[in-house]
Amino acid sequence: MLTPVPFVLIIVITTVDLTTPIRVHYGAALILAPLLMAMIEGPWLTAVTALLAVCAQIVIAVHFDVLEVRREEAVQIIVLTVLSTMVVWFARVYQRRRRQFEQLRSVSETAQKAVMRPLPSRLGGLQIASFYLAAAAEARIGGDLFTATRTGYGARVLIGDVRGKGLNAVGESALLVGAFREAAASHRTLPELAAALDRSVGRFLADYAEDYAHPSEHFTTAVLLNIPEHESVVEVVSCGHPPPLLVHDGTVRVLESSDPAPPLGMHVLELGDECTDVFEFTAGDTLLLYTDGVVEARDELGAFYPLAERLRAWAREKPDDLLQSLREDLSAFCGGRLDDDVAVIAIHRVPSPLPRPAQDRRTGGRTAGADTAPGDTVPGRTVPGRTAPGHTVP
Numbered sequence: 001m002l003t004p005v006p007f008v009l010i011i012v013i014t015t016v017d018l019t020t021p022i023r024v025h026y027g028a029a030l031i032l033a034p035l036l037m038a039m040i041e042g043p044w045l046t047a048v049t050a051l052l053a054v055c056a057q058i059v060i061a062v063h064f065d066v067l068e069v070r071r072e073e074a075v076q077i078i079v080l081t082v083l084s085t086m087v088v089w090f091a092r093v094y095q096r097r098r099r100q101f102e103q104l105r106s107v108s109e110t111a112q113k114a115v116m117r118p119l120p121s122r123l124g125g126l127q128i129a130s131f132y133l134a135a136a137a138e139a140r141i142g143g144d145l146f147t148a149t150r151t152g153y154g155a156r157v158l159i160g161d162v163r164g165k166g167l168n169a170v171g172e173s174a175l176l177v178g179a180f181r182e183a184a185a186s187h188r189t190l191p192e193l194a195a196a197l198d199r200s201v202g203r204f205l206a207d208y209a210e211d212y213a214h215p216s217e218h219f220t221t222a223v224l225l226n227i228p229e230h231e232s233v234v235e236v237v238s239c240g241h242p243p244p245l246l247v248h249d250g251t252v253r254v255l256e257s258s259d260p261a262p263p264l265g266m267h268v269l270e271l272g273d274e275c276t277d278v279f280e281f282t283a284g285d286t287l288l289l290y291t292d293g294v295v296e297a298r299d300e301l302g303a304f305y306p307l308a309e310r311l312r313a314w315a316r317e318k319p320d321d322l323l324q325s326l327r328e329d330l331s332a333f334c335g336g337r338l339d340d341d342v343a344v345i346a347i348h349r350v351p352s353p354l355p356r357p358a359q360d361r362r363t364g365g366r367t368a369g370a371d372t373a374p375g376d377t378v379p380g381r382t383v384p385g386r387t388a389p390g391h392t393v394p
Contacts, residue, residue, distance in 0.1 A: 002289055003041060006049045007031040014056040027057045028095030034084050037164040038091035048089040050084030104388050119148050123155040124229050129319035133342040142289045144343035151185040154229055158208045159289040159345055160222035175204045176220055189226045190237040191275050201265035219265040223289060236279035239263050245308055247286040247315045252308050255279050293340035298352055305333050319346035
């Protein structure tokens with residue numbers, strides 16, 4: 001669409017110079033045409049544009065019959081020719097660099113798809129939406145990660161944040177995502193799954209310890225979810241990660257863990273069932289999982305992004321619309337400048353009748369959520385006497 005603009009520019013400058021008095025010169029502006037062409041096209045069109053610009057300058061000099069009288073006109077033509085040649089060379093270099101960048105971008109996109117495949121839009125009775133924003137300009141992937149799969153125990157979801165930056169962080173993300181996909185269906189409980197992931201991360205860090213200045217400082221915060229298909233609950237194991245948010249009937253609750261586990265990779269985890277918090281998650285509710293890049297985003301005054309408060313404005317939107325609103329609002333809040341990678345998942349339980357009220361597996365007959373408010377811990381699913389402090393955002 002912009003390709004004809006440099007040619008139009010040559011015509012306009014030449015016409016103006018030919019119709020103005022001889023003492024006024026506009027021919028020097030002709031160099032703008034090849035410069036503009038170099039930015040939008042390759043070296044061949046730039047060379048054609050440069051040749052036309054030089055020809056236009058010669059036409060102007062011949063028209064006023066000053067080529068032999070005024071030496072500055074000849075000098076101007078020579079300077080325009082030299083500058084145009086330099087612009088053509090610049091266009092050639094720029095085109096080569098642009099091709100290299102496009103190749104690197106293609107590799108980055110392929111790596112992103114291999115490391116972190118897009119989440120399915122549906123998992124059983126769940127609608128899922130997600131987005132990923134890398135803090136580095138033009139980057140497609142970083143240290144944040146998420147993945148989900150459907151197992152015989154329910155839909156299992158992982159979101160995490162690798163400490164560190166660069167290729168090492170991408171490698172750890174790929175390892176954890178792969179380990180989760182392999183182990184998600186092989187472990188009955190979330191603590192067992194978390195321990196398996198911790199061992200995988202620990203082995204990786206041990207094998208590549210020489211690549212890290214301080215291997216003991218590398219770890220991954222994560223949240224693991226299990227959402228049974230026929231129970232109105234969500235099981236949560238938090239490994240040092242920001243707590244999920246539950247949107248229910250226009251309200252927002254923070255699902256804080258009663259007994260959070262250490263991040264993955266710090267040491268081998270031996271978790272008991274007491275590390276699992278069970279919250280009511282009914283039809284029509286939405287869970288929001290996120291990495292700390294969201295809540296640590298700052299505005300120009302240094303204030304942190306108030307995610308839970310902003311979320312109330314979109315509490316009744318579907319996952320795709322909710323995340324679109326969140327993405328636009330976050331970008332506006334921080335002026336489009338992120339200090340850390342951002343990953344967000346919205347999980348919506350589709351309203352549909354359950355076959356029958358689910359009985360608690362550990363209390364022998366108590367209906368999960370029968371006497372609880374949405375967002376509260378389901379009694380009997382955690383350690384007796386301990387309740388998770390899920391609270392409504394004021």
